[in-house]
Amino acid sequence: xxxxSYANPVRFMGATRPLVPILGAVAGVCLVLGLAWGFFFTPDxxxxxxxxxxxxxHVPAALMAINAWFMMLVASLVWLVRRHHVSALAAxxxxxxxxxxxxxxxxxxxxxxxPMWGTWWAWDPRLTAFLILFLFYLGYIALWEAVEEPDAAxxxxxxxxxxxxxxxxxxxxxxxxxxxxxHQGASLSLDAExxxxxxxxxxxxxxxxxxxxxxxxxVLLRTRTEIRARRLHxxxxxxxxxxx
Amino acid sequence: MIRLVTRDLALAVRAGGGFGLGLAFFLVVTVLVPFGVGPxxxxxxxxxxxxxxxxxxxxxxxxxxxxxxxxREDGALDLLATAPLPMEGIALxxxxxxxxSTGLPLxxxxxxxGVLLSLPWPGHLWLALxxxxxxxxxxxIGTFGAALTVGLRRGGPLLSLLVxxxxxxxxxxxxxVARRGAAGLDPATPLALLGAVTxxxxxxxPFAAAAALRVSIR
Numbered sequence: 001x002x003x004x005s006y007a008n009p010v011r012f013m014g015a016t017r018p019l020v021p022i023l024g025a026v027a028g029v030c031l032v033l034g035l036a037w038g039f040f041f042t043p044d045x046x047x048x049x050x051x052x053x054x055x056x057x058h059v060p061a062a063l064m065a066i067n068a069w070f071m072m073l074v075a076s077l078v079w080l081v082r083r084h085h086v087s088a089l090a091a092x093x094x095x096x097x098x099x100x101x102x103x104x105x106x107x108x109x110x111x112x113x114x115p116m117w118g119t120w121w122a123w124d125p126r127l128t129a130f131l132i133l134f135l136f137y138l139g140y141i142a143l144w145e146a147v148e149e150p151d152a153a154x155x156x157x158x159x160x161x162x163x164x165x166x167x168x169x170x171x172x173x174x175x176x177x178x179x180x181x182x183h184q185g186a187s188l189s190l191d192a193e194x195x196x197x198x199x200x201x202x203x204x205x206x207x208x209x210x211x212x213x214x215x216x217x218x219v220l221l222r223t224r225t226e227i228r229a230r231r232l233h234x235x236x237x238x239x240x241x242x243x244x
Numbered sequence: 245m246i247r248l249v250t251r252d253l254a255l256a257v258r259a260g261g262g263f264g265l266g267l268a269f270f271l272v273v274t275v276l277v278p279f280g281v282g283p284x285x286x287x288x289x290x291x292x293x294x295x296x297x298x299x300x301x302x303x304x305x306x307x308x309x310x311x312x313x314x315x316r317e318d319g320a321l322d323l324l325a326t327a328p329l330p331m332e333g334i335a336l337x338x339x340x341x342x343x344x345s346t347g348l349p350l351x352x353x354x355x356x357x358g359v360l361l362s363l364p365w366p367g368h369l370w371l372a373l374x375x376x377x378x379x380x381x382x383x384x385i386g387t388f389g390a391a392l393t394v395g396l397r398r399g400g401p402l403l404s405l406l407v408x409x410x411x412x413x414x415x416x417x418x419x420x421v422a423r424r425g426a427a428g429l430d431p432a433t434p435l436a437l438l439g440a441v442t443x444x445x446x447x448x449x450p451f452a453a454a455a456a457l458r459v460s461i462r
Contacts (some may be wrong), residue, residue, distance in 0.1 A: 138405060139406045146399075152459050157461055158461075159455050163388065164410070171413050
């Protein structure tokens with residue numbers, strides 16, 4: 001019994017059927033709890049005032065935007081190496097979710113930037129890198145939509161995902177070249193000595209857990225839909241063959 | 245492989261090959277910029293390297309959808325696929341032909357066009373050098389994009405959407421070389437990084453393009 005046995009669509013569908021509502025419930029509870037805790041029961045920051053509270057949406061969304069691309073990269077590699085259809089469909093299912101997370105991170109960042117930096121947008125390395133990530137998501141989704149033959153589409157998008165990952169990382173460090181930028185450094189890392197203060201830290205962790213669960217639930221749901229759509233497509237083809 | 249390059253070059257230079265088209269496009273874009281931002285040298289000078297780089301990049305993009313599409317239409321691509329030359333070699337030869345027919349003339353034309361945009365003097369040389377070093381990467385990336393979209397009926401707009409984000413690192417470093425050169429600063433660091441991008445593309449992208457081509461003509 002290994003992870004690979006879930007590459008079988010029937011087993012995948014069976015295993016994920018109960019998982020989607022569970023993850024959805026976890027996401028709902030965590031988000032309601034974390035956001036309510038963060039918005040109403042934490043003090044204002046002494047410099048940023050109440051605008052600090054956007055961290056509970058901005059940071060988890062940005063985190064998931066990058067992790068979604070990373071998940072697509074792994075799923076694409078699995079498809080290219082082992083030819084499991086579920087993997088290719090999972091990569092396809094994750095893309096719009098990642099795109100939305102990127103958009104949330106960009107918009108919440110702009111909303112926070114207006115009172116804090118005095119501008120909605122600045123060509124700061126981190127912001128620019130996210131905008132480029134957004135464009136990569138758009139191109140990836142557009143390529144999936146454009147290719148009609150499903151296996152060819154999976155192959156081409158996987159190759160694009162691999163090459164795109166290299167160029168996304170390259171762009172991230174290329175734009176560093178301009179200047180250091182406005183965006184503060186990482187405020188959450190496992191190896192740093194000082195993170196954000198504990199009052200903000202714990203609700204933020206709950207929100208991150210909520211976003212992870214939300215992402216998992218949405219991707220599983222969309223993957224199940226893709227598998228069903230694929231089955232429907234095959235059934236239609238078979239019907240047409242029987243008619244002819 | 246050399247034969248393939250010379251054949252593609254001949255096809256590009258002859259009538260209807262679009263050889264002059266990219267150059268003319270570059271010229272028109274450059275001429276339009278002063279109409280948009282005003283003719284003052286104080287405004288044009290600082291933005292000239294970036295404008296010329298973007299113009300060259302768009303001119304490169306213009307001829308990309310012809311890289312494989314024509315060969316696909318008349319069946320030459322299928323013949324090439326069965327030839328003893330590996331697919332990676334075909335991708336590389338196509339990229340080389342594309343660079344010789346667009347990137348090289350664009351790099352040579354950029355320095356005179358810099359005069360039109362009142363680029364400060366030593367900037368011309370750095371601009372030409374950065375384009376000379378950077379446009380091979382543009383051709384290689386573009387060939388990869390063209391290989392991804394060759395099987396599609398309307399691949400043109402999609403091709404630009406896929407390729408333009410991939411152009412970011414090349415553009416950042418290339419324009420920075422020209423900008424620093426024009427400002428009299430030392431452009432060695434971005435120049436080295438630009439060379440690294442180009443060499444990295446040269447080493448890796450023919451394989452990716454070949455993988456995409458194999459899928460597209462399957």
